[in-house]
Every structure is written in structure tokens, then in C-alpha cells.
Amino acid sequence: MRFPLLPAQELRRRVDTWAATLRVRPRVVRVQAMCRKWGSCSSAGIVTLAADLVMQDERFQNYVIVHELLHLRYPSHGRLFKALMNAHVPGWRELESARQDRGVKSRALR
Numbered sequence: 001m002r003f004p005l006l007p008a009q010e011l012r013r014r015v016d017t018w019a020a021t022l023r024v025r026p027r028v029v030r031v032q033a034m035c036r037k038w039g040s041c042s043s044a045g046i047v048t049l050a051a052d053l054v055m056q057d058e059r060f061q062n063y064v065i066v067h068e069l070l071h072l073r074y075p076s077h078g079r080l081f082k083a084l085m086n087a088h089v090p091g092w093r094e095l096e097s098a099r100q101d102r103g104v105k106s107r108a109l110r
């Protein structure tokens with residue numbers, strides 16, 4: 001018998017799928033409370049996602065996950081970074097502008 005996945009596990013599973021698609025390997029993936037950001041990626045390869053991302057729709061989750069995973073390849077939001085965002089999350093720019101409406105006002109991505 002299979003038990004349903006807990007949301008945080010599901011989020012992690014989605015990260016694994018995206019990591020394979022983007023051919024990146026985060027060293028550690030953390031899901032934890034973050035009040036000012038939806039996600040972050042450290043230069044040491046640690047990807048952190050806000051625990052309450054599980055309450056958001058799948059499209060927004062993918063946007064945050066892909067954004068952070070791409071930082072494992074590109075530290076800044078340059079041309080190549082944006083090209084890959086366009087390829088994998090079409091319409092991400094609308095999500096970026098809608099981001100301010102979700103949760104804390106100036107909640108950001110890094």
C-alpha cells in the first residue's frame with residue numbers, strides 16, 4: 001500500500017525531477033521556514049526553499065525551484081539564466097510580477 005506523500009516530500013521530489021532535467025546537482029536541499037524569501041541558493045550548492053511554498057500552486061513552485069536550481073549553474077540573473085528560465089518556465093515573468101502579491105510584500109528570490 002502506498003501512502004500519500006507529505007507536501008514537503010512532494011516538493012523535494014519535484015526538485016529532484018527538475019535537477020535531473022536541468023542537469024544540476026544541489027549538494028543539499030532544505031525546506032524550511034523563510035519569511036523574507038521563497039528560496040535561495042548558496043555558492044556551496046545548498047538550495048533552500050520556503051516551507052510554505054507547498055501552499056502555492058504548482059506553477060509558482062516550479063518557477064521558484066527552477067530559479068534556484070539554475071543558480072547552481074549561473075550565479076547571476078544574466079542572459080543565459082533568463083534564456084533557460086524562458087525555456088523551462090514559459091511565462092515566468094508574469095509570475096515574477098505576481099510574486100509580490102503572495103505572502104510577505106517584498107518577498108524575494110535569490
Ligand SMILES: [Zn+2]
Pocket residue numbers: 067071077109110
Ligand atoms: Zn535569483
